[in-house]
Amino acid sequence: MKAIRRFTVRPVLPEPLQPLSDLARNLRWSWHAETRDLFQSVDPERWAASGGDPVRLLGSVPPARLAELAEDRRFLRRLTAAADDLHDYVTGERWYQSQDRSSGLPAAIAYFSPEFGITAALPQYSGGLGILAGDHLKAASDLGVPLIGVGLLYRHGYFRQTLSRDGWQQEHYPVLDPHELPLTPLSEPDGTHARVSLGLPGGRRLKARVWLAQVGRVPLLMLDSDVEENDFGERGVTDRLYGGGSEHRLLQEMLLGIGGVRAVRTYCRLTGHPEPEVFHTNEGHAGFLGLERIAELCEDGLDFDSALEAVRAGTVFTTHTPVPAGIDRFDRELVARHFGPDAELPGIDVERILRLGMETYPGGEPNLFNMAVMGLRLGQRANGVSLLHGNVSREMFSGLWPGFDADEVPITSVTNGVHAPTWVAPEVFRLGVRQIGAERTEDAMTEGGRERWDAIAEIPDQDIWDLRRVLREQLVLEVRERLYASWRQRGAGTAELGWIDGVLDPDVLTIGFARRVPSYKRLTLMLRDPDRLMELLLHPEHPIQIVVAGKAHPADDGGKRLIQELVRFADDPRVRHRIVFLPDYGMAMAQKLYPGCDVWLNNPLRPLEACGTSGMKAALNGCLNLSVLDGWWDEWFQPDFGWAIPTADGAGTDEDRRDDLEAAALYELLEQRVAPRFYERGQGGLPDRWIEMVRQTLMHLGPKVLAGRMVREYVGRLYTPAAHAHRSMTPQAARELAGWKARVRSAWPSVTVDHVETSATTQTAELGTTLVLRVRVGLGELAPDDVEVQAVAGRVDMEDRLEDATPVPLKPAGGPDAEGRWLYEGPLSLDRTGPFGYTVRILPSHRLLASSAELGLVTVPSEDVVGAAGVLMR
Numbered sequence: 028m029k030a031i032r033r034f035t036v037r038p039v040l041p042e043p044l045q046p047l048s049d050l051a052r053n054l055r056w057s058w059h060a061e062t063r064d065l066f067q068s069v070d071p072e073r074w075a076a077s078g079g080d081p082v083r084l085l086g087s088v089p090p091a092r093l094a095e096l097a098e099d100r101r102f103l104r105r106l107t108a109a110a111d112d113l114h115d116y117v118t119g120e121r122w123y124q125s126q127d128r129s130s131g132l133p134a135a136i137a138y139f140s141p142e143f144g145i146t147a148a149l150p151q152y153s154g155g156l157g158i159l160a161g162d163h164l165k166a167a168s169d170l171g172v173p174l175i176g177v178g179l180l181y182r183h184g185y186f187r188q189t190l191s192r193d194g195w196q197q198e199h200y201p202v203l204d205p206h207e208l209p210l211t212p213l214s215e216p217d218g219t220h221a222r223v224s225l226g227l228p229g230g231r232r233l234k235a236r237v238w239l240a241q242v243g244r245v246p247l248l249m250l251d252s253d254v255e256e257n258d259f260g261e262r263g264v265t266d267r268l269y270g271g272g273s274e275h276r277l278l279q280e281m282l283l284g285i286g287g288v289r290a291v292r293t294y295c296r297l298t299g300h301p302e303p304e305v306f307h308t309n310e311g312h313a314g315f316l317g318l319e320r321i322a323e324l325c326e327d328g329l330d331f332d333s334a335l336e337a338v339r340a341g342t343v344f345t346t347h348t349p350v351p352a353g354i355d356r357f358d359r360e361l362v363a364r365h366f367g368p369d370a371e372l373p374g375i376d377v378e379r380i381l382r383l384g385m386e387t388y389p390g391g392e393p394n395l396f397n398m399a400v401m402g403l404r405l406g407q408r409a410n411g412v413s414l415l416h417g418n419v420s421r422e423m424f425s426g427l428w429p430g431f432d433a434d435e436v437p438i439t440s441v442t443n444g445v446h447a448p449t450w451v452a453p454e455v456f457r458l459g460v461r462q463i464g465a466e467r468t469e470d471a472m473t474e475g476g477r478e479r480w481d482a483i484a485e486i487p488d489q490d491i492w493d494l495r496r497v498l499r500e501q502l503v504l505e506v507r508e509r510l511y512a513s514w515r516q517r518g519a520g521t522a523e524l525g526w527i528d529g530v531l532d533p534d535v536l537t538i539g540f541a542r543r544v545p546s547y548k549r550l551t552l553m554l555r556d557p558d559r560l561m562e563l564l565l566h567p568e569h570p571i572q573i574v575v576a577g578k579a580h581p582a583d584d585g586g587k588r589l590i591q592e593l594v595r596f597a598d599d600p601r602v603r604h605r606i607v608f609l610p611d612y613g614m615a616m617a618q619k620l621y622p623g624c625d626v627w628l629n630n631p632l633r634p635l636e637a638c639g640t641s642g643m644k645a646a647l648n649g650c651l652n653l654s655v656l657d658g659w660w661d662e663w664f665q666p667d668f669g670w671a672i673p674t675a676d677g678a679g680t681d682e683d684r685r686d687d688l689e690a691a692a693l694y695e696l697l698e699q700r701v702a703p704r705f706y707e708r709g710q711g712g713l714p715d716r717w718i719e720m721v722r723q724t725l726m727h728l729g730p731k732v733l734a735g736r737m738v739r740e741y742v743g744r745l746y747t748p749a750a751h752a753h754r755s756m757t758p759q760a761a762r763e764l765a766g767w768k769a770r771v772r773s774a775w776p777s778v779t780v781d782h783v784e785t786s787a788t789t790q791t792a793e794l795g796t797t798l799v800l801r802v803r804v805g806l807g808e809l810a811p812d813d814v815e816v817q818a819v820a821g822r823v824d825m826e827d828r829l830e831d832a833t834p835v836p837l838k839p840a841g842g843p844d845a846e847g848r849w850l851y852e853g854p855l856s857l858d859r860t861g862p863f864g865y866t867v868r869i870l871p872s873h874r875l876l877a878s879s880a881e882l883g884l885v886t887v888p889s890e891d892v893v894g895a896a897g898v899l900m901r
Contacts, residue, residue: 041097051081057146121171133750139313166734168243176247194594284315311398317405332765341753344406388426444737447472452622502623539624555690569702576612622648643732777807
């Protein structure tokens with residue numbers, strides 16, 4: 028029989044055990060080993076059955092056991108110590124509080140993301156974007172950065188994955204009860220649950236409750252539309268992560284962005300938390316937050332254009348998407364229907380809203396509303412998530428800044444990092460503690476610092492190899508347990524599963540591959556030549572074994588076919604003890620998988636991997652990377668600690684041919700270099716060269732791949748400048764900047780470069796020569812204060828395109844002539860040999876611009892002027 032109603036019955040903790048509730052409700056336990064150990068000691072069997080979730084654990088412990096613990100003085104001492112430690116953690120000074128206050132650090136930052144991977148006990152993530160967001164919050168907490176996280180609470184999460192008997196992915200959507208999750212409702216002073224609401228077409232309202240997840244020092248606000256005041260359709264807005272059709276997705280993103288700002292305002296009102304000075308949009312899904320903030324300022328008396336400038340000043344936009352297909356785009360009419368007098372933001376002209384997201388640039392589709400484009404137009408500062416991805420993003424979005432070379436597009440990069448205390452195995456942490464002590468090890472994992480990681484050089488080879496053996500053995504046991512459960516779900520009987528006891532070998536080179544399964548990540552590249560892979564798996568002297576996991580999007584049948592292809596290969600009795608596919612990849616599995624692998628494989632189509640943080644998590648556990656030079660690996664690869672799979676990305680290589688070539692390169696590396704290195708033994712019987720690569724991985728990559736390093740970069744390079752810009756953008760300054768931009772845009776067609784001349788008399792010159800450059804320009808209705816006239820000089824290629832160019836500002840020489848033209852001049856130093864050239868350009872200039880490319884306006888010489896000016900060559 029099924030229950031007709033469900034309740035959550037909370038345990039009544041004896042007074043001495045009350046601190047357990049606070050410890051369970053602060054998600055710091057998910058990365059704090061001592062707190063987890065304390066909960067495990069409450070009831071080890073129930074702890075395991077709860078999946079390591081303190082809230083579920085406390086809901087299942089019998090009253091008799093709680094009464095026993097309430098009298099256990101040793102347990103109570105541990106409980107007091109854990110509670111005191113948490114109090115010190117959330118109230119004491121950390122890195123952020125020790126910074127120079129005169130640097131103008133932001134009072135608070137609001138961080139919006141559609142998904143957050145904090146812990147398996149709060150399954151609100153699908154893949155790398157959510158795990159990155161969770162690590163961002165945890166690192167901010169460790170560093171004391173005053174972040175407020177904002178997301179949605181999905182009642183079904185993403186989905187749970189099983190396999191059918193023939194290896195086809197099956198999706199399951201268990202209902203999540205917020206009362207059984209590590210959440211508390213945000214409450215008004217009268218005890219009622221805090222709500223936000225949005226306008227819907229036809230005058231209806233979408234209401235959402237605000238839940239609070241406490242992530243160490245960082246509050247995470249999660250909006251839940253499953254409330255009684257909503258109709259059935261509105262209740263389902265937050266049903267599934269990345270589910271539903273276009274309108275469903277649009278409503279989710281409006282609730283995240285617009286409702287999220289309202290939730291932040293409510294939280295700050297109720298708690299006294301400082302209002303955010305900076306709003307960080309993690310991918311385009313939350314881009315509507317800028318519209319709500321514009322509406323707030325318009326209600327305070329600013330016009331739309333001035334409010335836009337004020338909002339842009341304090342907004343940071345991060346793109347994680349290297350392919351246009353990965354960006355949410357909505358039909359223009361759909362967006363228009365959800366805004367305006369009869370829907371949301373009735374005080375703002377719908378056309379102004381649409382203009383922010385429409386693809387009104389060469390190559391765009393003018394009837395589509397692009398969330399990433401809106402994010403870039405609403406954010407004065409933007410970044411990709413690795414150096415290579417920054418380059419890809421500048422190319423991909425260059426249409427928004429016509430006339431500028433891609434390297435001048437104002438999108439920088441902050442390479443992602445991972446939260447070491449979450450992803451480093453306890454055994455690895457304990458080895459660090461033995462070497463440098465607990466406090467220095469904790470600092471190494473949160474703040475970094477090469478000097479702390481250099482201590483790994485002193486760890487004996489035997490200790491490193493013993494650690495790797497222990498971690499590999501733990502993975503083998505975990506894989507067998509999960510594989511058995513998977514086969515039972517696929518319909519197998521106990522009698523036919525005896526072979527699972529022999530799956531994997533703790534002394535065999537173990538390779539891991541786990542990630543989402545879009546086609547560009549190439550799950551099945553390893554199957555390109557099945558016979559060759561089989562030879563590698565069964566090699567008599569240098570065998571390998573592979574653990575694979577990953578989910579395909581429920582609507583992606585192509586991805587499901589890739590999974591099925593791999594599962595069918597792994598089901599082959601000849602190799603099933605050497606290669607396995609584990610369904611339902613998530614945080615709990617990942618925390619066992621990364622440490623237990625010797626090699627982490629990543630073979631995407633370059634350059635479509637924005638960052639690829641799974642390899643970072645593996646590296647922190649001494650796992651070596653074998654990867655295409657994409658994402659972070661392109662930036663930090665060295666042959667001392669890993670291998671690069673060559674890419675066949677020439678313009679003349681078709682997709683099939685490319686896969687053939689890169690798969691062959693992968694097989695070659697495994698056969699000739701990776702496997703022999705693992706099994707090679709030195710005089711002491713240890714794989715000395717392999718151990719040295721593990722040591723180099725930890726020493727050189729350890730400090731780099733940390734989320735703490737990443738968050739410190741955000742603070743220094745993006746958050747603090749955005750806070751300064753926010754403070755500078757007073758209502759008066761915002762009106763001034765908006766008026767100036769309107770005036771410049773109107774006058775720009777009259778801005779011209781009329782004549783260029785130099786003091787050079789020949790086409791050659793000596794290195795070190797300084798020329799005088801004179802430029803005659805027309806500024807129309809603008810004045811010299813409105814523009815910057817530059818010479819841009821550098822090497823030139825065979826088609827006279829400038830490379831590695833350097834801008835040199837030119838100065839006006841006197842007032843306008845009789846025709847209203849201005850003469851600019853300045854020195855041009857010939858500072859490099861070889862083919863050298865220059866051009867001249869005019870850019871808008873204002874003290875409140877973050878970049879001279881911000882308006883996307885530039886004037887260069889006409890063909891006639893270029894012909895007269897010539898090019899310097901040597």
